[in-house]
Amino acid sequence: MKSNSLPKVLHEVCGRSLVGHAVAAAEELTPGQLVVVIGHMREKVAEHLAAHHPGARAVVQEEQNGTGHAVRTALEALAADGIELDGTVIVTTGDAPLLTGGTLSALAAAHAEQGNGVTVLTAVVPDPFGYGRILRDEADGAVAAIVEEKDASDVQRAIGEINSGVFAFDAKLLVDALAEVTTDNAQGEEYLTDTLEILRRAGHRVGAVVAADYRDILGINDRVQLAHARRLLNDRLLERAMRAGVTVVDPATTWFDVQVSYEPDAVVLPNTQLQGSTHLGEGCEVGPNSTIKDTRIGAGACVSNTTADGAEVGDLATAGPYAYLRPGARLARKAKVGTYVEVKNSELGEGAKVPHLSYIGDATIGEGTNVGAASVTVNYDGVNKHRTVIGAHCRTGSDNMFIAPVTVGDGAYTAAGSVIASDVPPGALGVARAQQRNIAGWVSRKRQGTTSAQAAAAATERDGQGATEA
Numbered sequence: 001m002k003s004n005s006l007p008k009v010l011h012e013v014c015g016r017s018l019v020g021h022a023v024a025a026a027e028e029l030t031p032g033q034l035v036v037v038i039g040h041m042r043e044k045v046a047e048h049l050a051a052h053h054p055g056a057r058a059v060v061q062e063e064q065n066g067t068g069h070a071v072r073t074a075l076e077a078l079a080a081d082g083i084e085l086d087g088t089v090i091v092t093t094g095d096a097p098l099l100t101g102g103t104l105s106a107l108a109a110a111h112a113e114q115g116n117g118v119t120v121l122t123a124v125v126p127d128p129f130g131y132g133r134i135l136r137d138e139a140d141g142a143v144a145a146i147v148e149e150k151d152a153s154d155v156q157r158a159i160g161e162i163n164s165g166v167f168a169f170d171a172k173l174l175v176d177a178l179a180e181v182t183t184d185n186a187q188g189e190e191y192l193t194d195t196l197e198i199l200r201r202a203g204h205r206v207g208a209v210v211a212a213d214y215r216d217i218l219g220i221n222d223r224v225q226l227a228h229a230r231r232l233l234n235d236r237l238l239e240r241a242m243r244a245g246v247t248v249v250d251p252a253t254t255w256f257d258v259q260v261s262y263e264p265d266a267v268v269l270p271n272t273q274l275q276g277s278t279h280l281g282e283g284c285e286v287g288p289n290s291t292i293k294d295t296r297i298g299a300g301a302c303v304s305n306t307t308a309d310g311a312e313v314g315d316l317a318t319a320g321p322y323a324y325l326r327p328g329a330r331l332a333r334k335a336k337v338g339t340y341v342e343v344k345n346s347e348l349g350e351g352a353k354v355p356h357l358s359y360i361g362d363a364t365i366g367e368g369t370n371v372g373a374a375s376v377t378v379n380y381d382g383v384n385k386h387r388t389v390i391g392a393h394c395r396t397g398s399d400n401m402f403i404a405p406v407t408v409g410d411g412a413y414t415a416a417g418s419v420i421a422s423d424v425p426p427g428a429l430g431v432a433r434a435q436q437r438n439i440a441g442w443v444s445r446k447r448q449g450t451t452s453a454q455a456a457a458a459a460t461e462r463d464g465q466g467a468t469e470a
Helices: 018-027 042-052 067-080 101-114 171-178 194-201 223-243 442-446 451-463
Strands: 035-038 057-060 088-091 118-124 133-136 143-147 161-170 206-210 254-256 272-275 290-293 306-309 323-325 336-339 342-344 353-356 359-361 363-365 376-378 388-390 401-403 406-408
Touching: 018 035, 018 042, 018 101, 035 042, 035 067, 042 057, 057 067, 067 171, 088 101, 088 171, 101 118, 101 161, 101 206, 118 194, 143 194, 143 206, 161 171, 171 194, 194 206, 223 254, 323 336, 359 363, 401 406, 442 451
Parallel strands: 035 057, 118 206, 254 272, 272 290, 290 306, 306 323, 323 342, 336 353, 342 359, 359 376, 363 388, 376 401, 388 406
Antiparallel strands: 088 161, 118 161, 133 143, 133 161
């Protein structure tokens, strides 16, 4: 991955790490034990698992000595805790984000039904380079062996069926077979695939299940493959959404994370990214040109050209174009946040409006209130944040500064251009601005020769009177 700071398995695809995809697929089987073997940059991987997948146990492979050694390390850690394995053990990889729980379930079911000692998940791929090739018994079609790329002959390298690195084992047979694995191969490592030949020699059948979609098993080894997997998974997510009743106008420019949820008749317009745990309510419209993260969009709401993070947009509410909803922004039913408006940690009541060019931070705005253009809740004193409360059915003038903490009572008005630093009682008009005065002749004295002075002189001559000082 050419990264100095991030291990491969923590690179993300559609809002989830590579190892997160592996764990999520495994969790669908409801396993008795779920172990993740970690090595490279183990501290970061362990921290990530603890934060996002607490049900998975991390086991450290101190020396990365091959896939067989990794599995043996996991089994030994469980045995040290007195956990005796029985039944089926599924071994999967941490870098195959397209692998689904459904595919793993099919593997486990086939393994049980066929009574195999081990069952391999395979795939027939257009380009098998780099993968272990499946060698089949000509008599019964069972798996005879898996040969790695470096150890394969030219004839074997031409085989299109490859090993996915995913297996279903009988637990007790796996423990016995691992004890016989050696490092006699091109890389000097313990290959898990050697257990297949060991079990076969012992008279146990080695079966195989071919993945219905070969892309399920695609692994990630560089950022080109990472981008390819992201595109493939995104296409799957969009298809699932569209088949569930969501309109995606332009799938080529629309991106979903795996945790995005939706209801029928939602519409997603072009150039829109839905990230994290975002939810689309029935009949809402999102986009175009919007990035929505961890945000709930209500039924019938409209969010256009908007960036939202950790926000809530109520039913029939509107945001944008060019709005910024930061964490804690909550718009009630039919509320409106308009053009070039930023909202942070604030609630807008039902039908409340902030239509233009404003910043609303740490504020509560009551139902039916209209906040005038170019208004700011001045919430930060350099040390602490303070809250502004504007009541229900208020009308605040344009270019208002609300110096928090301050309260504007229900039904109150504030005059345009006011700096509101004191509470305004319910039903009152708050006015806080200096009295205007006009200084006659200032332009002709101070800006002689300018176009302004020329225009003023012409107007004075035309109107037959000069400006008076007030």
